[in-house]
Amino acid sequence: MDLNQLRIFSVIAQERTLARASSVLCLSQPAVSAQLKALEESLKIKLFDRTSRGMQITAAGQVMLEETGRVLAAADNVSALARKFVTQGLSGEFRLGTIFEPRMLRLATLISMLSEKYPHVQVSFSQGISGDVITRIAEREINAGYVIGEPTDERLRFIKIAPIVLRVVAPYSWRDRIADASWHDIVQLPWLSTPGKCSFRSIAARMFARHNVLPRTVIEADQESILSDLVTQGIGLTLLREDVAIAGEAEGKITIWSPGMELDNLYFVYLDACKDSDLMRAIVPLIRRIWSLDAA
Known part of the structure; x- marks a missing residue:
C-alpha cells in the first residue's frame, strides 16, 4: 500500500x-x-x-x-x-530574551546562521534578568530566552547550555583586607545585591545559607555591568561571572575572594506549548549546533 x-x-x-x-x-x-x-x-x-x-x-x-x-x-x-x-523559507520574527552581552551568548553566530538558513526570519533581542525573561516567555512576549538556573515552571522547556561559575569579588584596594577573611568576616562588609527575580540573587542566597551567614546589603542593582562598576568604585562586594571577575582583577580594578565560588548553568528556555511550531523547530537545532550539544 x-x-x-x-x-x-x-x-x-x-x-x-x-x-x-x-x-x-x-x-x-x-x-x-x-x-x-x-x-x-x-x-x-x-x-x-x-x-x-x-x-x-x-x-x-x-x-x-x-x-x-x-x-x-x-x-x-x-x-x-x-x-x-x-x-521561500521560514518567515516571521524570533524574539529572544538575553541576560548577558552578545559575545557571551554567541548571538553573532546565531544571527549569522539564521540569515544564511532562514533569511526571512527577523531577529530581535531584549536584555533583562533571568526572572523577567522567564515571565516574558510565559506571557508570550518573547519566543525564547537565556537564563541562569534551571526553570521550575512546568509550562517551560529548557536546554542546558553551559556551566556558569560565579565568584565573590571586592574592590581591588580591599585585597589585603579580605585575604584571610572568614565567611563571618566577609558578610560584615557592604554587599551589593540584585533584584528578587535575578538568578544572582537566588545563587547568593544559596551560598550564604550554606555557610549560615547573612550579608549586609547596601545597594541593589539589576545589571552585572553596574555591579562591576560599583565594586570598582570601592562600594562593596558582590557576585560576578568568573570571566568578568578574572578580567577585572587582571586590570587591577577588583580582587577575587578565593573561598567565594558558586556553580550553576546557563539554559535556553521556551514554551512547551510552542515546541512544535515551525519557528522553534527551526531554532532549537541551531541552538544545539551553536553550543555543540547532542541532538535530543
Missing part, C-alpha cells in the same frame, strides 16, 4: 466509474484497475462492488475512505510545508 494507491482509491470513490477515474488521473483504465486490485489485496478487504452502474463502495470501503481522506490531507500538509521551506 502506498499513497498513490490511496489517491486512486479516493478518486474512484468520487467518480464511481473506472473510466472517469482513469480520465481524472490521466492513467489507463487497466492501470487504475491494477492499482485498486493491489490495494485490496494489501488491505485484505473488498473496497468496491462492480455493478452495471459502476463502482459501488462497500461498507468497509466507506470506513477506509474516511481514513484515507485524513491520510492524504496529512500528506498534503507535509508537502505544503516542505514547499514553503524550499520556495
Whole structure:
C-alpha cells in the first residue's frame, strides 16, 4: 500500500466509474484497475462492488475512505510545508530574551546562521534578568530566552547550555583586607545585591545559607555591568561571572575572594506549548549546533 494507491482509491470513490477515474488521473483504465486490485489485496478487504452502474463502495470501503481522506490531507500538509521551506523559507520574527552581552551568548553566530538558513526570519533581542525573561516567555512576549538556573515552571522547556561559575569579588584596594577573611568576616562588609527575580540573587542566597551567614546589603542593582562598576568604585562586594571577575582583577580594578565560588548553568528556555511550531523547530537545532550539544 502506498499513497498513490490511496489517491486512486479516493478518486474512484468520487467518480464511481473506472473510466472517469482513469480520465481524472490521466492513467489507463487497466492501470487504475491494477492499482485498486493491489490495494485490496494489501488491505485484505473488498473496497468496491462492480455493478452495471459502476463502482459501488462497500461498507468497509466507506470506513477506509474516511481514513484515507485524513491520510492524504496529512500528506498534503507535509508537502505544503516542505514547499514553503524550499520556495521561500521560514518567515516571521524570533524574539529572544538575553541576560548577558552578545559575545557571551554567541548571538553573532546565531544571527549569522539564521540569515544564511532562514533569511526571512527577523531577529530581535531584549536584555533583562533571568526572572523577567522567564515571565516574558510565559506571557508570550518573547519566543525564547537565556537564563541562569534551571526553570521550575512546568509550562517551560529548557536546554542546558553551559556551566556558569560565579565568584565573590571586592574592590581591588580591599585585597589585603579580605585575604584571610572568614565567611563571618566577609558578610560584615557592604554587599551589593540584585533584584528578587535575578538568578544572582537566588545563587547568593544559596551560598550564604550554606555557610549560615547573612550579608549586609547596601545597594541593589539589576545589571552585572553596574555591579562591576560599583565594586570598582570601592562600594562593596558582590557576585560576578568568573570571566568578568578574572578580567577585572587582571586590570587591577577588583580582587577575587578565593573561598567565594558558586556553580550553576546557563539554559535556553521556551514554551512547551510552542515546541512544535515551525519557528522553534527551526531554532532549537541551531541552538544545539551553536553550543555543540547532542541532538535530543
